Amino acid sequence: MDLSHPICLDPIDHLRSAQPDLPVLYFCPEALRATARRFLDTFPGVVSYAIKCNDRDEVLATIAAEGVQVFDVASPPEMRAVRAVAPQAVLHYNNPVRSRLEIAEAVRLNVRSYSVDSVSELEKLIELVPAEGTEIAVRFKLQVEGAAYDFGAKFGAEPKMAVALLRRVVEAGFEPAMTFHPGTQCTDPEAWREYISVAARVAEDAGVTLARLNVGGGFPADRGTGEHVPQLEQTIAVIEDAVATNFATAPVLVCEPGRAMVAESYALALRVKAMRSDGAVFLNDGIYGTLAEALLLGTLKRITYLGADGTPLVGERVNRTVFGPTCDSVDMLPGGLDVPADLAEGDHLLFHGTGAYTVVTACRFNGYGDPQNVTVAQLYR
């Protein structure tokens, strides 16, 4: 089946006719194509897609066809997933900790770009990876605000250590690069400026001219929480300005968005299974399924409430406790939701902007968490 061929006009059209009892994930290829083009047209360098946030074939194939040729992967299964869909794709292996077998598999798959944040892992790469034509990017971290949670808690060398790593990369004959990730859902473009200025200092202290600088992912999506979300163009303008200000010889830039590439190309329809007599709402998916990120980032609040017949519910709002379908009490949306007072069993909740970190983190706990997939021509009407 051609997954990119729309089978419905839009989600409401489908909900009205199908009355699905299970969660439905609507994919709009045209929305994804538009975002891929926006990244390719705006970012002054290489656009790589971090496949962990949505590794579906339909996503990989759509953005590859649009011109994204580089993919950020963290494991051999992710490498194989990309190559199955885009055999010519360039792979950047940016999980800084790898087993020897994983490294061997990457070499076999002709991976030529690796990131690293520690001496032990760098020595492993030097031992196992041929240096010729291969890049090693030193990943560093800073204490900066702006992201939804702190990626530096797990990966990234302190700047001082990064200097030593960078020198060793050059000494071992690899192409020197640097990389950072400001943290996912980073709504403050100034975080990039700070990282870029430190990258320039680290390279200078190491006496190394960087071939490339990878400015990570972290580009934010609108989660409907009322927080200001900068436009992609705004963040990229700060990146360009910071590179021009801090580098005498500008390195080739790489970005590796996950969330911002794919978030807007999906919508998710859930159904009210029950309105319990105490007022609690029970949905057909939750924390163990496509709404797993709610625990980390708060609940995605871009929701259209629809009656069973697809008519928008526009009544006064009341805050209600909202549970997912499993028997675990963790399966509850933090803070509940402000739902229309007349919300009833059988009604639908259409969540917008659900392409990232939804299907990939969903598990099958209690037999739930496996949405139906529908391709649509448009997500909004």
Ligand SMILES: *Cc1c(COP(=O)(O)O)cnc(C)c1O
């Ligand atoms: C997860 C990840 C990304 C993508 O992050 P987003 O916040 O989804 O844009 C990019 N690079 C690396 C190394 C990552 O681990």
